Amino acid sequence: MVRINDNYLKLKAGYLFPEIARRVNSFAQANPDAPIIKLGIGDVTEPLPEACRSAMIQAVEDMGDRDRFKGYGPEQGYGWLREKIAAHDFQGRGCDVDASEIFISDGSKCDNGNILDILGADNTIAVTDPVYPVYVDTNVMAGHTGEADDSGKYGGLVYLPMSAANDFVAPLPDRPVDLIYLCFPNNPTGAVASRETLQTWVDYARAHGSLILFDAAYESYITDPAIPHSIYEVEGARECAIEFRSFSKNAGFTGTRCALTVVPKSLRGTTSDGTLTDLWSLWNRRQSTKFNGVSYIIQRGAEAVYSEAGQDQIQTLIAFYLENARIIREKLQSVGITVYGGVNAPYVWVQTPGGLSSWDFFDQLLHTCHVVGTPGSGFGSAGEGYFRISAFNSRANVEEAMARITAKFA
């Protein structure tokens, strides 16, 4: 009889966000008039930039003209988009990244999971704690972990705690690891990595032959000019790092879907007999075989991000969400709540008041303020006692949510 992948049964009851949705729906059904404000999922709320919309309408019109119609595109993405990304996002910041090393995809979450396809089953894997759950869950599903313990930690993974106690700087692993997930600006804590911190990681990875999976989905929120946007701004990263980026959070593409992954041609891994093999060829083969490229229409929308108008419009969007983050930080601080992040990131990482557990604070905010956030413990046991508030919402909703919370905690 057909056998299933048993590893799926190791997954804990629910991916974090479905569990939040379940509690919110349950509350909303019992309290249909409660004006719930959602600052939970990191989903954008403001309209798509006009430059992107115009480009997509033009692209739809291309599809109606036989001479301009596009069938299957390159699985790696169109050259005109890859070239603009390479020039603007990487070469413009001094990074040695070629357009051929950029793979366009329909989402960073997808690529974060799919990248495991080309890696072996016996790598030792390090993740920060708290951590974006997809890094962990996709490794569980791929059979790279043991069972979860009572705290939700999976056997075999190396967890690197990040909390106020270490200024949200993850320590180097206490044993050699092969694969390291880093996300900066960090989801969920909103922490950033200095150039020195990133250099430490790159040096570690090169010394140990490790591969860093660097998630830079939030790089556009960096306001401090001293903070690198790309890991390739750091010496040696081309030898040890893959970088994931997205148009979701800078251009509001969460429902439009476009992202990219950088796989330098200089990256190497080993086969089980120790032969060095380049990772770019494996990823190129993976994408050619299991992916058919992103819609031409959507790629034209992403390209418009790099026009002058597009750049102006996304800067306005980012500034808008960062101002929301400032309001959240300052309002919470005004009633004595300790907060982190929210300066170079769209997430404010709140220390729960009164020593409440993360889920108790979640329930309290939902039931008394009708505000939804994300329990820190949902991101890992070191997130217990913290709570993530997202800056992605309208100004009016952010102000109203903060008014309710400050009224309660004043």
Added chain:
Amino acid sequence: MVRINDNYLKLKAGYLFPEIARRVNSFAQANPDAPIIKLGIGDVTEPLPEACRSAMIQAVEDMGDRDRFKGYGPEQGYGWLREKIAAHDFQGRGCDVDASEIFISDGSKCDNGNILDILGADNTIAVTDPVYPVYVDTNVMAGHTGEADDSGKYGGLVYLPMSAANDFVAPLPDRPVDLIYLCFPNNPTGAVASRETLQTWVDYARAHGSLILFDAAYESYITDPAIPHSIYEVEGARECAIEFRSFSKNAGFTGTRCALTVVPKSLRGTTSDGTLTDLWSLWNRRQSTKFNGVSYIIQRGAEAVYSEAGQDQIQTLIAFYLENARIIREKLQSVGITVYGGVNAPYVWVQTPGGLSSWDFFDQLLHTCHVVGTPGSGFGSAGEGYFRISAFNSRANVEEAMARITAKFA
């Protein structure tokens, strides 16, 4: 040091289509004035239906309005699209398929590969020969096969030959198999499966606890009313089959990207300790964790396929390509070339004249007629001596290609 997935190194030199592209590019560079006509890759050429374009333009405009803006959608696809598919493509043909069993994706190729994520590593797998290479290659990449032999057959797979000798009806496996890939109308042979043939497979699968992966990407080309469009038209298929469908070939979405996979809630597989587990929940978890849904804009385009105008327009498109197929068949037959398929499918499966090998015929057509097709042996060793010609091109190109071929073989 980081280890790679060694299974990738078992893959033969190139996925078929890149190898074709290499030979065509090489010829084109040496003969820049040769007017090459491509009837190789099954890629559509005609403009996207007006109904789909109008709906996508409206959707782009929605994205510019804060109240109509869409962020993250359901990973499974929007209910309004799933409902229309369930009603029109399945319930309308007497199939018991619920909207909740339909998962919208960005491509059948992706889903065909990704489905292996939820299945175990020790299933015995049957494929037809010839076969769409993605079924085989994704199993190689997932470590479900041994090495390839000289004929290109991978150890561990059960190959079911389909040729003129058995009227392109694949025999049942000679040993029990757990997973069976079927594609009807067939790519590459253009053969169809009668209701009786499908019933035989469903009965086999139910008797052996096997899972059928049924690729119906070309169902809209079925003209014979006696041929089922969906495997769920056959009694018992809900207990043993997953079906893949696409908007690529009916509505011309190869560059627009939208597809769907049906995973009935009644499907079961076993864990390694023999516990029955439902597959729908595993696929739902896989999609929620490793996918973020298809662009809202594209889903609105797919929805328009089900409008009255959309249905008219796709019927016109399908009739156009089927008329191309008729011309190809009849012109080749007029010079004594034996052909199969091309009646209920957009592919004509040509027996190479004079006993030429598939690749020799490919090179001959390219060099003397400047026409590109696909060597049958690229789909498997039982495809040797055959050649696939696609009906996806303009009428003028099809007529010109056939004029050149008939002139050569007259």
